[in-house]
Amino acid sequence: MVPLSAYVAVSAVLFIIGLLGVLIRRNFIIVLMSVEIMLNAANINLVAFSYYLESMAGQLVALFIIAIAAGEAAIGLAIIIVVFRGKISTNVDEMNLLKW
C-alpha cells in the first residue's frame, strides 16, 4: 500500500520542476510546457486525494483542469505564432512588445 504522502511528494517534486522551468528557460514554448507540468502536478494531487478520501470530486476537478489546459495550450501557441510572425524572437527576455 503506497501512502498518500508519497503521491503528494511526487506532485510537489513535479510542481517545483515546472516552476523552475518557467523561471529559468528563455524559450516561450518550453515555458508553456513547464506550465503543463505544473498542471499535471496539481492533477496528480487531486486524483490521489480523490482516491484516499473516496470522493469523486477530485477526479472531476482534474477533468476540468485537463479541459482548461487544452484551451490554454491553444491560446498560448496562437500567441507564439503571432509573435513569431512579427519577426520578434520567441525568447521571453527579448519580448518587450508591451513595454513602454
Place this chain on the structure above:
Amino acid sequence: MEQAFFFYFAFVIAATSVLVVALRNPIYSTLALLVMFFHVAGLYVTLHAEFLAAVQIIVYAGAILVLYLFVVMLLNLKQDVRYHRQWPMAAAVGATLVIEAIILTAMKGSTTPAAATDTETAIGGAGNTEAIGDVLYTTYLFPFEVASLILLVAMIGAIVLAKKDIGEREA
C-alpha cells in the same frame, strides 16, 4: 507489486520532467514531455482513476502534445544557448520550495484521513467511468457547461489570433 509500479512511474515522471526543463533542443523536450504524460496516466491507473488515465492519453498525449510538436517544427526553433538571466532568483525560489516540501512530507501528522461525508461519493461497485458520468451530469452540470464555453472561447480566440488580416479579403 503496487509499490514497484508506483516507484517506477514516480521515478520516470521526475526524470522526464527534469529532461523537459533541462534539454536544449525543444523537440527533445517535447518528446520527453510525451513520455511524462504517459507515465502520469500510469500513475492514475494505480489510483484507480481509469477514465482519467484514458483522458490523459487522449487529450494530453494525443491533442495538446501534437499541437506543441507542430508549433515547434513550424517555427524551426533554434537551440537555447543559455538560461534566463534571473536564474539565481529561480534557484533561491526552488531551494525554498524543496525545503518546504521535505519538511511537509516528513511531518507525521494524523495520517488517517477523515471518512468521506459527501453524498456525492459514489465509488461503489459501478465502474469508474460510470461513476464520473453520474456525478458530472448531475452535481457538476454547471461547471461542465462553463468548461464548454471556455473551450469555445479558446477556439475562437486561437483562430482570431492566428489569422493573418481579418477583413482584408472582404475589401
